Amino acid sequence: MTFKEKWIEFIYRTATGNFKKKIIITPIAGILFLFISSLFVFVPIYIEKLLNIPHLWSSPLNYILSVPFFILGLILVIWTNFIFIRIKGSPVPLNPPPKLITTGSFAFSRNPMTGGLFLLMFGFGFYYSSILSIIIFIPLYIFFHVKELKAIEEPELIKRLGDDYIEYRKKVPMFFPWKPRR
Secondary structure, three states: OOHHHHHHHHHHHHHOOOHHHHHHHHHHHHHHHHHHHHHHHHHHHHHHHHHOOOOOOOOOHHHHHHHHHHHHHHHHHHHHHHHHHHHOOOOOOOOOOOOOOOOHHHHOOOOHHHHHHHHHHHHHHHHOOOHHHHHHHHHHHHHHHHHHHHHHHHHHHHHHHOHHHHHHHHHOOOOOOOOOOO
16 A cells, blocks of 8 residues: 555545544644645745845735735635535544535635635735745645645545545636636
8 A cells, every 4th residue: 555545544434433532633733734735825934034135016006906805715614614614524634524516716716715725825925925935835835735636635535435436526627717607
């Protein structure tokens, strides 16, 4: 069994297993995820200060550029969290909702919380006028996150949810609804 297959199996067993184990693992995994995600925003800002790299633009343009990203990102994150709370699940793959969610923000995106996170990250990059965040670190984070979703989370969802998820995946885009639904 490959590392990837072992990881998929671990997520599957945890997601379908003992409730007490999920209660312990969920906050740890969530905090670790948020910590790693925040590194991709704040480390480049720190590097720019160390290397005295100039900002892309200054106030108030950085505020004007960041506000739409913050607003849209927060709307997606909050909307999706309310859905998770209502369905009694969490955004952490180790403690997912008990069934496939296809309503609310999930009618437009398979990963609305992640799309909101990407928007928030770009909002911070624009707010701090960080060229390294906007051009290198956040796109790199998105690249690795998408690879992880395709390699680990989606196979686990197929294993756990079956044909329902396969059909849903065909109809709904991964992050942002670029075209009208079929």
